[in-house]
Amino acid sequence: MGLTTTTHGDVTVLRVDGQLTVGNRQELKATVQAGLDAGGRKFLLDCSATGYIDSSGLGALVTIAKRVREAGGQIRLCGLNDDLRSLFELTKLDTLFAIFPGADEALQGY
Amino acid sequence: MITDPRALRLERLPGQPGAGPEEALVLHFPSDVGYADSAVDLLARHCYPDADPGRQALFRLRVALAEAVANAIQCGNGADPSKFVHVQAELFHDRIRLAVTDEGPGFDPTAVPDPRDPDLLESPCGRGLFIIRHLAEHVEFNEKGNTIWMTLLRW
Numbered sequence: 001m002g003l004t005t006t007t008h009g010d011v012t013v014l015r016v017d018g019q020l021t022v023g024n025r026q027e028l029k030a031t032v033q034a035g036l037d038a039g040g041r042k043f044l045l046d047c048s049a050t051g052y053i054d055s056s057g058l059g060a061l062v063t064i065a066k067r068v069r070e071a072g073g074q075i076r077l078c079g080l081n082d083d084l085r086s087l088f089e090l091t092k093l094d095t096l097f098a099i100f101p102g103a104d105e106a107l108q109g110y
Numbered sequence: 111m112i113t114d115p116r117a118l119r120l121e122r123l124p125g126q127p128g129a130g131p132e133e134a135l136v137l138h139f140p141s142d143v144g145y146a147d148s149a150v151d152l153l154a155r156h157c158y159p160d161a162d163p164g165r166q167a168l169f170r171l172r173v174a175l176a177e178a179v180a181n182a183i184q185c186g187n188g189a190d191p192s193k194f195v196h197v198q199a200e201l202f203h204d205r206i207r208l209a210v211t212d213e214g215p216g217f218d219p220t221a222v223p224d225p226r227d228p229d230l231l232e233s234p235c236g237r238g239l240f241i242i243r244h245l246a247e248h249v250e251f252n253e254k255g256n257t258i259w260m261t262l263l264r265w
Contacts, residue, residue, distance in 0.1 A: 019172070022180040023147040052169055054176040055241055059234035066232060083169040090244055091237050092226045 003027055005035075008044075011110050013103065015046040020057035028057075032064045032075075041073030044106050048079025058093060065096060074098070078106040118145060120152055131200035131207070138196050141187035141212070143180070145195075150175050153199055157206055163265050170262050171206065174245045177238040178210035178258050186212025186256055201264070205247070208260045216255030 002017035003024075012035045020028060032043060045061070047053075053061075061077075068075045078100040080088065088094040100106035123134035135156050139145040154172055163171075179195060187193040193213040200207040223230060225237045243249050248261040 019147065019176075021147055021150075021176050022143045022184070052173050052176070054173055054180060055235070055237035056180050058237055062232055063234045081165075083166065087173075087241065091240070092231060096231065 003031060005031060008107055010040070011042040011044050011107060012040045013044045013046055013107075015049060017049040019051050020053045020060070022054060022056035025057050025060035029060055029064055032068065036067065036071050036073065041068070041071065042110055043068055043073065043075040044103065044110070045075065045077045046079050046103050046106075047077060047081075047084060048102070050079070050081075050084065053084060053087065055091075058087070058091060062093065062096065074110075076100060076106045076110065078103050118148060118152060120156065122156075131202050133201045135199040135201070136197070137199075138194050140191045141183045141189055141193045141195055142191045143183055143189070146176065146179050146183060149179055149195075149197065153197060157199060157201060157264075167263065167265050170245045174242050174260050174262060175208060175210070177242050178208070178260065181238050181258075182210050182212035182214075185217065186214035188214065204264055206262050206264050208262065209257055210260075211257040214256055216252075218255060219251050219258075 004015040004017070006013045014028065014031060016028065035043060065075050076098045079102060080099060088099065118139050119137065121136045123136060125132040135153060137149060137153055139149050150172055153175060154168065157171060179197070182195040183189060187195065196211040198209040219239060222239050223236065225233065225240050230236060242260060246260040246262050250259045251257060
């Protein structure tokens with residue numbers, strides 16, 4: 001996984017290139033935690049370059065969302081391909097996350 | 111991250127005449143999550159040596175294999191690096207039959223709860239087998255519960 005972090009105003013944008021799996025989920029969790037520790041409260045996970053996410057990756061996202069929420073923040077997702085979108089719908093995780101088609105839509109009014 | 115690439119050992123077995131597989135691949139690696147992505151990449155490449163199967167077929171293979179491998183490393187072998195994960199892939203013209211075996215005591219797959227249960231929705235784990243059952247055409251276990259067999263459409 002390649003993880004790129006940028007900021008748009010007060011939103012921390014995390015772009016995941018490749019896959020989010022049991023092998024690299026800790027890197028994403030640590031990056032979001034560092035963002036929270038630095039005072040960030042708005043996060044956007046851009047999955048437009050993410051090929052696949054396994055259940056460990058999904059579990060990491062659930063943990064991250066919980067931590068962000070408990071810190072009074074929000075997390076949004078965008079750029080899910082059809083396969084990833086169906087995975088979220090299958091596991092009903094689409095009910096836990098605000099999911100947007102692209103980064104522009106996700107950043108609008110955030 | 112791979113700690114020792116030499117520990118990933120892929121063997122090719124010849125095909126069988128008649129209704130048997132065209133080819134079989136066998137891969138062994140230690141129970142370390144650092145090997146998981148590389149093992150999935152290696153097998154996915156060898157399952158489609160000459161053709162691009164398209165995004166959906168590759169997604170099915172990669173995710174189902176990643177789930178089974180993660181379960182084998184973490185649940186089956188308890189992330190004990192002295193124990194190995196064994197993967198066998200039988201390649202048929204229209205399907206791939208994958209077996210993932212760990213060296214643990216096995217488990218009862220019928221006792222795994224539905225991760226969509228509202229009480230479990232925010233759980234960080236427990237979705238792997240559910241996802242495998244959705245992606246694969248057929249799933250079965252050996253009696254001990256330490257080998258999962260998954261049949262996936264190849265294309």
